Every structure is written in structure tokens, then in C-alpha cells.
Amino acid sequence: MKEATRRLVDTIIKTLTITIYYWFARKAVSIWEAFQTKAFWLDMISLLCILLFLYAGGIKLLEYQKFIVQLDQSPMLKGLTGFIAWFIPTVELIISVTMSVGMLHSARLFRWSLLAFLALMTLFTFYILAILFISPSIPCSCGGVIGEIGGWWGHLAFNLIFVGSSAYVLLAQEAAAPIPVLGKLYAITAVALIPFFTVGYLALRVDRKPGHRFAGFERKLPINLHEAVAIMELNSNSYYLAGTDDDHLYLAHPSAIGQLLQIRNDLLDSTYIPLSLPPLTYISVTTSVQPPYFYLSDGNSGWVYRGLLRDRMALPYLNGSRFVHAVPTSGSIVGFYGMQGMKNALGYYTSADTAINYRDGQLIEQGGEGMFSTDGRLVYDKRHGRFVFVYHYRNEYLVLDSQMNVQHTGHTIDTITRAKLKIGHNRSDGQYVLQESLMVNQLAAVSDNKLYVKSMLLAGNEDEGMYDRHTVLDVYDLDKQAYLHSLYLPDRRGHTVRALTITKNGHIAVLQGRELVMYPFNKISLRNDTGKRKPNTCLKRSRQHYINHLTKLITL
Template sequence: MELNKNIRTITIQIICLLYVMLFVYAAVSKLLDFENFQVQLGQSPLLSSYASYVSWMVPTLELLIAFLLFVPKFRNYGLYACLCLMTMFTAYIYIVLHYSSFVPCSCGGILEKMSWNVHLVFNLFFVGIAVLGIVFSHRYKTENNSLKNKLSPAKTIPFSILLSIFFVIALFLSSEEIMHHKNPFIRRYIKRSVHLVHSTDLKYNSYYFSGSSTGKLYLGNYTTPSQILSIDTSFKFQQRNKIDLNGHRIALGAIKTLVREKHFYLMDGTVPYIYAGSTENWKITSHLKEPPRFTSAEPIDKSTFIFRNNSGVKSANILGTYSAENGTKIKYAPDLLIQQIDGIFDTDGMLLYSNKMERAVYVYFYRNEIIVADKNGKLDYCGKTIDTISKAKIKVAYLKNETVRKMSAPPVMVNSQSTLHNNLLLVESKIPGFYEDPAIWKHASVIDVYNIRKNSYILSFPIFEIGDDKLKSLFLTDRHLYVMIGTKLLMYELRENLKKEMETD
């Protein structure tokens, strides 16, 4: 009998010693590399939204529990605290492995060398010895009549485990809601979202993305506007297509060609004109009559466009729709773009259109706002990019009796490039968020992904520079992301997490 008591006492002391060593080591490791620990928490699928609190709370709790275990008077409370905290860690790993959209990096220290599955077994072992310690401690105190009117471990242990698991599940669900819909400017980097499969050197930097059709990407060229370069998805076959003007004359201005499946549009908003034809023979077959002047335009169908020009009050930017069917019809939507300072620079941005969603999207350059409207120019909603710059940080100078406006200081660029396909919007951001690695911003362009149907932020990933050349433009299709960096054209394959998010049916 006495031998059993000694064995239980020694076992309890060993368990407490193991936990003290684990928690002290873990806490000190976190505090010594605190900045990196915060960055890792910021990328956690469960704790991103609470990283600033959890980064201090976890090492503090670990040290406090180690103190409770070290003092015999508080040892029983310490063992229950061990059980709860280690159960939370275990539940966290299980959710990450089975229910998270991605698996983040480990937590640092010696545990960083473990895989997530090994880490799960490691945690379960410590959960088990915490249970053993509580049971032995309860028996020891019962035999010494020092424990009276207390609940037995058979009731308190399951309750502690279930409460800890429920807490982690609640944390996961609330964090996901905050990250996707109320983001406090914490990016969720998932580097394996795209995978580079092909690249080629275009030799010239005057190319731009015109569009795509099944199995083909089309590139326009500003210096030779009547030529379109088509490239297949294997990057093995390239073909130069010359647009047959069919007797039409084009003025050399801001000419641009857009390709949408089997149709192309040769247009210039400064003249203005819009010609249309088929990619089967690259011959202009129609001339859309009396289009408005425009600074940006996107085709809705063969005879209807959504556009932006400077016809607003005091030459402010304004969006509108133009239809050449059954007579020219131009309809402006003056309430879509909201003026903050001057109406031109502060409302400058990128106009995009999703045929599948039948939605126009406008991404502002200098503020964290996204406008989503239907094909008739009626507002659906005003969304937000995840940064916090809600008012454009620009300074405008008015010259020549206020007839000329110019930027009087470099503006703070928020959103630089964007591309839209189906329900996914990709935006190159210029503003670092919380808990981010500065090296990423030094050597890469950061792409944020949004779901415009859900009005939610999804994830972020970097596109690394090539030498001194930075990202120039983006183009998204069902399966690929195309990128221009300098004179290089790169094709990235979308990984499963993005494919699942994109609506293609």
C-alpha cells in the first residue's frame, strides 16, 4: 500500500516536471522570438483575428501554469489547467488538419521540427498524462482524508475536456467570420494557392492582356494595335493574328483590343469608336454607332458596354452603360462613384466585368473600396478591401484658373492591379497588414483574393519579382493565373483551394 502511494507521488512529480519543462521552454521560446510568433499566429486559420491577444496570453498562461505545478499547494489546480490548455492545443491541431482551408506553419522551437500529425500525437500524450496526474492526485488526497465534498475526476475531467474543445470551436467559427467579412487587416497567406507551370519571354514590354477563349490566351500590343498574339495553355504554340479592318479607318490614339470568347472589340475612347468582329477570321464586321467618349470600357455583350468617362459634375469620373442595339442608348449611373476630394483622382480605379456573374466591379486605386453593380449600372453593394485606408490620401493642385488638375504630391496607392473572373476578384495591394514578413513586401507583389458573390476576403499569396522587374498586370481564367513581369509572361496553375472557391458551372 505504501509502495503504491510512493509510486503515485513520484508519478505526479514526474508529470508536473515534464509539464513545467514543456511550458517554460515553450513560453520562453515564444517571448524570445515574439515578433515571429505574432506573425505565425496572424497566419493561423483559428487565431488570426485574435493574434494580438493570444500572442501575450499563451506564454503568460504557460508560465502561470508552470508556477502552479511547482507549488504543491496549487498543484491540483495546475494539473486541471494543463489538461484544459493541452486539450485546446490538441483540438486546434485537429481542426487545422481536418476543417481548415490550409495548414499554417508550426509554432517554433523544437516543436517546429514535428509534422502536424506527430504534433497531434505529442499533444495527446500530454493530455493523457494530465488525466493520469489528476486521477493519482485525487486518490492521494482521498486516502489522506484531505479531500472532502469534491467532485470526482470521472465528472470533472470530461467536463474540462468538452469545455476546452467547445472554446476552440467557438474561437474558430468567430475568427473565420471576422477574417472573411470583418477583417481587421490581417492577411491569410497561402503560398501554395498558385503554382508556376510555364513562362516565356515576349521580348517587348508593350503587350497587354486582351482576353481568353477555351485553351487560348490573347495578348494585344500598344505599338501594333491591329495585331493580336494568341498562346495556347502549353505555351508551345503562338500565333500572330492581324485584324482585317475591312475598309474601316482607325485613328492612332488610345487603341485597345479586347477578346471575349469568340468575339473581339477594337476600340478607342478618345475618338471614340468601337469595332467588333469574330476571332474565327479576325475581320471587323460591325461598327457600333455613336459610342460615348470613355477612359475605360468593358463589353457586356456584342452591342452593350459598361464604361467610365469624365462627364460628371466638374469633369468628375462617372460610370455608365452604352447600348448600340435598337438605336444608341447611353445611361449614366452618377451615384456609383463617390467623390471624396476632386472627383477625378480620388475616384480613379479599375473597371472589370464578370460575364458569369453579370456584374461590373470597380476597384479604387487610392482607397479600400470595391463597387459591385449589375449590368444595368444598379448598385449591388459597396465592398471593402482588407486594408484600412477608407479616404484617398492624395493632394490635388488646381492650375490655370482651376481648369487643370494635377497631383501635387505622390499619392498613397492602395490597390494597384486587379483581375476578375467569374466570382473571384484578385487585387494587388500596396499596403502591408499586421503580422506580415517584411521580406515578402521587399521581393514580391502581394495578391489578395475576394469572392464578390459572398462579399468576402478569401486569402493572399505572393508573386515574386524577376530580377528588378515587378508585377505589371494580371489575368485570371478558370484554371490559370497569367502574370506579366517586365517582358516575361508567366502562367500559374490554380491549386484546389482557389478552384473550389471559383464558381465555374
């Protein structure tokens, strides 16, 4: 398939070269004279439009299975991928052929073909804007060179260039040969209204709140909501939580692997700690802190470095074993979430080992979902020296000892016992892709025998508005395997919690957008909600308050 793609690109390049040569031969002018003529640039823009759709349509048909898998990942195209997969490339090829014929033989045919090109590119542009700003999730970008280099924003810039260029050619033709009023009406409808309403229809089909459809459980809801006691503004939203000690939080940044940001627990003081690192070849480095050590790990490169915080010197600790995620401890053991064969697995490593010791059988796959059904988050319980693995897509967690032996299995309060996933298979390269998923448990943290889980599902007794404006943390007792209660952390500037940890002084430290926020453990007072979902009591009191005041005004 790659060879066929290469031949297609070679053919397009040869076509472009021959066409440009033919243009000069037909006009019998020099290159410099051609560059000074408007006709040359109009023809070149038109030729590039033809070649764009020739390449785009051809590559979609040559990599048909891959194209279907990419379409299936879009939340806006559910149920339409079978039709779109052949309709779009067919239309692109037809437009490129009719534009070619029109350039040589018919100005009228060329004008209408270019109008169709502009309409389709406008449709693609509206779709990208909807994906970026409306869609609840952003899938992998479409294939091709532009998608691989620039992603969705690269696609958007590329499309805007071609929309503007083709519109320029149409306006130049309009100046030379004006279009009747009725034709202009058709053109406006085709270029603007049809793409706009088409993408609007696709956007309306999107289920923006899939977590609201599975309310077969209830939460113990707090009356007193948590309010921030300290906030620190960061200069980037790319910081992540690296760890804690008795008095400090440690943050790291993916583009600054040679330093840590040390922040006092009250968020009133911070300092950068430079790390002494050897020359490293890395792909994706994660920095972790478990006093007295700091760790640098790169699962793609297969190495882990460790050093003491007091001397800041990183030394080789593990090399040659690839993994997904490393979870260091304060001792000599590092826990790992990685792959063994074609399955996800949990493992551990000590300084006496030569490779990661993966355990078989702890992560149980479900049905045809394979390794995707065992995605999850591994966290470390420092006080009890054990690990906890929380599944992302089902209501289950594992409590494991330091050597990844399962001590017991627990369940979160929701009803999703089986992962709700849709897996796509690209037969051309054998790859499997996660197309649709229902996230159940997104984040997790452990402290004082309690497990804190960020749940993505609405409970039956929760108010939708309150749920949508807060991050919900469900709290579990690990030894008793019991659900205790839930916490509400308010969104800040539209940002939900993206990382959390529990500090030594008993606060919840979270990252929300570009802010590090500290929430206290208030004394929890629980609402006694049972049965059907009830409105928020604060809202009820507020409405009654206004009714009483309105009654007094009427009686005056």
C-alpha cells in the first residue's frame, strides 16, 4: 500500500511538471514574463486545486480501510462512515477531472467545477472548526502529509489557504465575465449555506454528555461544597504533578526535563530545582518524585534514571525494557504498567533485577475489546507500601502488593461492569484503533487508606447543572472495600481537574488549566438523597426567597 501511495505521488508530481512545461510552451513566454502575468498565477492556483483533489481522492481509495477507521473515530460521523468513505473521494476525483477538462476546453465547465471545489473545501473547513470547538472529543487527524505534520490546526490553515485561493480565482473570472444574479445566488448557496447547515446537522447529532446516560446508581452528596484555600497561577498549562514530600509539591514540564518546580504546600513560595542529567536520547520523558529520590522515565526509549533529591544527580537505573507508565516508590521498587506480548500487564523492578518482572493474569480482558478494555491508571499507596490499579472503562480497581500480587479487587459505585468500547481494525496495516469509548474513572489518587477517583458518570440523585460545573471525586476505603462519600471540586475558568494528589497537610492539590489549586478536607456533611434525582437545595431556597420578596411587593 505504501508503494501504491508513492506511485500516486510520483504521478502527480510528473503531471504538475508536464503541465507547467505545456503552459510555457503554449504561451511562448519566459519564466520571468510569466511570473508577471495574472493569468499564470490563476492557472497555477487552478492546477494546484486539481492536484489536491486528485491526491486526496486517490489516497482515500488506496487506503480505504484506514480511511474508514479514521472516520469512525469522529463523534460527528456516527452511522455515516460507510457512505462518506466512498462518496467523498469519488466527488473529489470527479471535481478534479471536470476542472481539468474545463481548463482545456470549457470555461463554463471549469467555473462550475471550481465552485464545487470551493464548496467542498468550505464544508471541510466548517467540519474542522466544529471538531476543534464544538465536538466533545478530538479524534486523530485525517491521514496524508498535512495531517501527519500539522494535525487538525494544520488542516485548518491548509484548507483556509485553498479556500481563499480558489475564491480569488472565481472572483477574477467574475470580473472578466460577470455571472447572472441567479447564478450568484446558486453560488452563495453552494459555497456557504449548504456546508454550514450540513456541518450544523452533524454537530447536532453528537452526544456531548455520554456520561449522563448511565445513572443507575446514587452518590452520597455533600452539603458543604469545597472552596479553594490557595491558588497559584502557572505560566503554562502543560505542567504535571511529579510528586510530594512533607512540605512541598513538585511539578514538572514536558519541555524542561532538566528541572523541577518545587512549591511550598501553602503555595506562597516556589523555586526551580536544576537536575544534573547525562546526555539522553528520549522521546517522551516523565519526571517523578518519591523522596528521597527523583526519577526520569521514558517508556518509548525503555529507560529509567534515578537520583537523590539532595545531590540532584540522575544515574542509570533501568535500561532496555519498554513500558507505558512507571510509578516509583520511596524504596528500591518501581511499579510499571506496560505491555507483555499484545496484552497490557502490571510489573515491578528492583535494583537487583535485569528487566521488568511482568505478572500474567491480573488485568482481565473483556470480549473483543482486547487490550483496550484493560486501560487504566496505576497509583502508589506510600503509607501501606502497595499499588492500586483503577480501570478506565469499567467499575473496578485492584489493590496489589509491592510485587504486583493482587490482594483484593474492589468496585466503584457505578454500574458499568463491562467496558463500552468500539474498536476499529485497519486491515491494510493490521492496527487496531479505539473509535468510541465511555470513560468511567479518569483520575485516581491514594492517601491514608482512601482511594480518590474522578468519576465521569452522573448519578441518579445528582443535579445535572451541579455535576457539569464540578469535578466529582468518589472516595473509597481500600481495606473495607467500601464507598464512603463524594467530593465536589468546582471548575475554574471552565477548566475541570486534570491532575490531583493528596498533600501531607491533608489538602487536595489539583491542576486546573494553568492554575495549581489547593482544596481543604472539610468536615463532610452528607445530604440524605434517595430515590429520584432531586434539584439542588440551594437553588430551591433561592427560588423561595425570591417568591417571598415578590409577595411582599405585591401586598404593599
